[in-house]
Amino acid sequence: MSGASVKFHGAAGTVTGSCFEVSGAGQTILVDCGMFQGTRSLESLNHEELPFDPKKIDAVLLTHAHLDHSGRLAYLYARGCKAKTYCTAPTADILKPLLQDAAKLQAADVERRNRRADRAGLPPFTPLYGSKDITRLHKNIRTVTYCEENYLDNGVSFRFWDARHIVGSASIEINIGGQRLLFSGDIGSGRAINCSASDIGGYDHVFCESTYGDRDRELVLVSERREMLARHVEEVMAAGGNLLIPAFALERTQAILEDFDALFETRRLAPVNVFLDSPLAQKVTMAVMRYRDSGTDMLKRSNIRFIQNTAESKKLNRMTGIVIIAGSGMCEGGRIRHHLVRNLPKRQSRLLLSGYQVSGTLGSVLRDGAKRVRISGNDVDVKAQVATLDGYSNHADRSGLIEWIKDRTPVRGSLFLVHGDPTALASLAKTIEDVPDLPSAIVPALGETWALQPAEPATRESAGRPDAADLTASRDWISKLAALRAEVEDKLSRQKSNQDREKMLAALKRALDSVD
The missing domain is CATH 1.20.5 (Single alpha-helices involved in coiled-coils or other helix-helix interfaces)
Known part of the structure; x- marks a missing residue:
């Protein structure tokens, strides 16, 4: 029987919380189950009951390990999910330390919030999940390889395509209800490899990410990026301050460390002390290096040092003339926050943002020129310079997204734009209007359900959440x-x-x- 539907539980009108429920042929499939990040209102969605019955999910397909795609998977199993979760081997390997760290941060945050005086007499907050739920998830993980078709019941099948975003990342094709669907996941730069080009095109419905849908980025060579990094270091060291680099544990930290290693190896940069203050990033770095031969030996370089515990982290507050790399990449959590409290008031220091900053996050507020911010209960004056360093993004820009879509034509039904902020979504949708042979783009709202038929435009089956526009502002x-x-x-x-x-x-x- 033909026909299927998709419900947008996340990454609709916003750039985080990726979660799509696909139903058809008697099967219900979840593509991703990520965390919402950004404004307080948006983050509050993480603590709501899941908007579907976890026990009725037949399979979970995970595009990659970043928390905005994977961060609520353990919560899914805590609420009774029994389905298998399918992902690539690198994603499975990286996922466990990421979720363990997320659970640890949740527990610490819950304890702190429950101690607040204004919470007296109110029901206590509880973490979304703990170590037992993460273990339950991992017992249900099954790894797949790119290009191979995998079968579920009732003739439903899926396969993973290389997305060139991070190690192990994938776009996911689902054959269900007599039609072929494609979920992009996050798309990297460059054309995907590993699968025959003759298999790529021709989908009924395509769901494409739009993170950088409103801009084209100037190509930055690795050599140019490293030169810019070196100059930032030299300027801050000459001023007698510290250089803070907030970085995500997965991919961004490894790329920055590789750049420092190269700069030291070629003697372009004097051997200043670089501290990686993120136990999670250390674990992830070890996992990533098993799957990617970069030729670097950064783990053995004497002036790249790995902070092991909180006491060592606090010692950095008494040091100057150093580089500190710490999570998180948008300054929303992790050890970067206590380094910001100490260093933002110092004119000699500099905050170097190396990645996308979701609207409403501390990173975006600092990027936009705030003179004072509140961090962990502290009002902090911002006197340090705040700079950005392009060239580390693992996301395709507007032109890259258009090329990715064109490579997958014909799109016989509908093209959905997801995983972008409202400005990026609107801009990419308008650009697509002028691209020949592409259907007009649909920008779904959070909570909407769309009916899907083979080779026909999708039709909206039910409206989204009444508060969707406010949540995604x-x-x-x-x-x-x-x-x-x-x-x-x-x-x-x-x-x-x-x-x-x-x-x-x-x-x-x-x-x-x-x-x-």
Whole structure:
């Protein structure tokens, strides 16, 4: 029997929380089960009950290990899922330390929040999952190889294509209900390898990521990227400060370490001390190196040092003239935050952002020029320079996304755009209007269900969440309040006298009193 449906539980109108429920031919398949990241409102979705019955899932297909695609998998099993999760071998190998670290951070965050005075008498927060749930997930993981077709019940099949994003990443083709679907996952630069080009094209419905759908990036050679990194280091060392580089544990950290190793090896850069302050990144680096022969021996270089515990991490606060690489990449958690508290007030120091910053995250706020931020209960003045370093992105830009889609034509039914912020989604959809032989793009809302038929445009079967637009806005009321608080404090500090400050506060009080 032909016909299927897809429901968008995440990465719809936003760039995180990837989760798509595909149903047809008596099978229900989940593509990814990721965490939401960004505004407080969006992150609150992680703690809601799953919007589907985990016990009715027949298979889980995981595109890659990044937490915005995998971060709620263990929660899925904590809620009773019995299905197998299929992914590549590198993804399976990397997934366990990533989720163990996520569980540890959740436990620490829950303990901290439950101790707050304003939580007295309220139901306690609980972590999404623990080590037993991660173990339960891993007992149900089955590894697959690129290109090979795998069969479920009722003639449903799937296969993984190399996505060139990170090690083990995949786009996933699903044959269900008499039609061929393709979920891009995250797409890297360069054309995919490993499968015959003759098998690529011709899908009924394609679901394409849109992270950089609103921009084309100038090509940055690895040699150019390394030169820019070297200059940042030299400028900060000359000023007597520290260089902080927030980096995701998977791929970004390894690329940065390889660049430092190359700069030291060629003597382009003096052997300054580089500290990797992320136990998770150390574990992931070891796993990644098993699958990728980069020719580097960075683990044995004496001035690239791996911080082993919290006590060693705190010692870095007393040091200057060093480079600190720590998670997370968007400054939302991990050890980078306590280094930011110590270093952001110092003009000599510099924060170097090396990756995409989701709207509403601390990284995006700093990138956009905030003069004061709140970190772990501390109001922190931002006097350090905040810079960005291009060339590390593992995402295709707008032109790369268009080429990826064109390589998979004909698209006989519909083209869905997912995994992007509203600006990127709208921009890519408009660009696609001018591309010959491509259907108009559909930008689904969070919670929507679409009916799929072979070689026909999809039709919306049910509306999305009534709060979808508010949830996926680039800034929610909490982040706006934080920005307003910082602006008020800044303007108060710049008043000429205490009398002027009293007048300003009185005016603010009158404005508040005028609101019911």
